[in-house]
Each structure stands twice: as C-alpha cells, then as structure tokens.
Amino acid sequence: MPTSTWNRHHVLSLADFTTAEYDTVLQTAASFQEVLSRRTKKVPSLQGQVVANLFFEPSTRTRSSFELAAKRLSADTLNFAAATSSMTKGETILDTAKTYLAMGTDIMVIRHREAGVPQAIAQEMDRLGVRVSVLNAGDGQHEHPSQALLDLFTICTLIDPNHPHLELLKGKKIAIVGDILHSRVARSNIWSLTASGAQVHLAAPPTLLPKLFAEYVCEEKAESRQLFLHWQLEPALQDADFVMTLRLQKERMTAHLLPSLREYHQLFGITRTKLQLCKSNVKVLHPGPVNRGVEISSDLMDDPEFSLIQSQVTSGIAIRMALLYLLGSGKVSGI
Ligand code: NCD
Secondary structure, three states, X not given: OOOOOOOOOXXXXXXXXXXXXXXXXXXXXXXXXXXXXXXXXXXXOOOOXXXXXXXXXXXXXXXXXXXXXXXXXXXXXXXXXXXXXXXXXXXXXXXXXXXXXXXXXXXXXXXXXXXXXXXXXHHHHHHHOOOOEEEEEEEOOOEOHHHHHHHHHHHHHHHOOOOOOHHHHOOOEEEEEOOOOOOHXXXXXXXXXXXXXXXXXXXXXXXXXXXXXXXXXXXXXXXXXXXXXXOOOHHHHOOOOEEEEOOOOHHHOOXXXXXXXXXXHHXXXXXXXXXXXXXXXXXXXXXXXXXXXXXXXXXHHOOOOOXXXXXXXXXXHHHHHHHHXXXXXXXXXXX
C-alpha cells in the first residue's frame, strides 16, 4: 500500500490536500477495489481497532458505506444515531465523543448538520493528547471530503482503471449543477477537481449560486483555479466530459429560493436532450439521495450508458477503506 506520502492525522477538509495525498488515497482505494472483487472481501489491516460512526444527522449511503468499509478492514464498529442516543437526555456532542473515546475508539467518523463540529471534536482530541483520528463525513454546508474523493475515484478509474491518479482530469470539463449554495459535496469537489487541473463550471439559479461564491469558497486561490460560474445551464454543459448534479437540499433552505420544482427541472434538470450539448461520451454523477425528476430525469438516472450513480456508491466503499486504512495504520503497534 502506498502510504509514504501520508502524514495526516485527521481528514476534515480537502482545502489543503496535496497532489501526493490525492494520489495516495486513489491508489490505496484501487488496491482495496481489487480486494472487494475477491471471493473473500476482507483484510486484517485494522484488526483490533475501533471505528465509531457518530452520525448526528440522517444518512443512508455514507453511514452504511463507512460501516462496511471498517468491517472489510476487520475493525470493530460502533454505530451511533442521535435520535436513539443519550443526546435526547441532554448530553453534549463533546461528552458523547469522550464517551466513545473512553471505550477505546481509534477513529471517529462524524456527520453533523452544523459546519465545524468534526473540527471541534478533532481539536478536543488533540488537546487531550489522545491518538484518535477524526474523519469528516459531512458537516453542514461546509465539506464532505469522502464524497468528493469517491467522485474523483469514480471518474479517474473510468479513465484509467489500473492507475487512477489526479492528473488524469487535467483539461477535462466538469459541470456541477444544482443547489451549490447548500452543498458540502460541491465545496469539497471544487477543491479536488480544481486541484486536478480540470475546468470546473458551476451552474445554478442565482439564488443557489451567489455571485461571490468563488471568492467565498476558494478565497485568494480563486484566480489560480479554473472555476467558472453560470446562471444558465447551457454554457456549463457545452462540451462537458462529466456532469455532476446535486440534490435540492430543501432541509437547508431557509427561504423560498425557487418559483417551483417544475420550473427548476425545466431550466436546470439534467435530461437526455440537454446532454446532447456535452461530449458524446459524457457521464453523469449524483451523490444521492436523488429527487427523481427534479435535478435529473428518472430515465437518465437509471441509464447505465450515462449514469455513474451506482458506481459512485460502489467506489465509496473502497475510498472509505483507503481513508480508514491510512488514518488507522499508523496506530497499529506490536504487542
Ligand atoms: C450528500 C450529503 O449528505 O451531503 N449525500 C451523501 O452523502 N451521499 C448530498 C445530499 O444530501 O444531497
């Protein structure tokens, strides 16, 4: 496993990921993808370690994917769901995390609806001087690193299944369409895709893509990254190699930002007809869960010629195995 370029103790954001780190994650995931194709899909890498999935917000695929990834690495897993936990009795997030620490947790996978919670827990673990790693599984509108890494892996393995690496995306045109304002998936993908040298075109109605979004997300690096904003779909789709569509995050919308879902679908929903503007071999991604017939037409979603949605879910396990392995392998010590 290529671990030499890995010194990271937590994975909280992709903002400062280096090319070497992306390539390490991609190559490690490729090795695990091979493991997952075997009859016995399990390796002993994290035997004896405890991975706690602390999900303070609902999730289907991310939580199951982290759980399966940890089990494939032979770790012991603890699953926490806020609704059935002592948080309903008033326990704080930090006290919950410390309870899992006291049980010998090595890696905490954390999802929370507020931005910054995984970071706060990581800081507390560092302050306590314990060797617990924190992995951000989605915090508010901030970041969702493992989702962007699995998106990257899905695209790179399509181009070169044997040697997925960041440079494969150089010069590719990638459109990200939909509720960008509320999307942590978009924010993490902007870091990884622009780091690869791809041209990233964001398209959404102005209410879901504020004019200052690029500066706001990338700060001083915006100019050096190939990031373009559009308030119409067509220029983003023109000659695109990949189209990433995002769910309308109704639970995060505090105001009426759209006239109607029908109008949104007409203007920004991805359909076969609209894909004709793209390269002929264009592929479509969506992190899920999907509002069928809103951000993407139902038939397109199920069409294996265009849709990478199922491969994204499959890639998620290998990517999360890679992240857990890279964070956890430093903790294994002899008896
Ligand atoms: C995303 C999330 O939770 O941020 N989904 C996911 O993790 N697969 C996107 C979304 O909820 O729309």
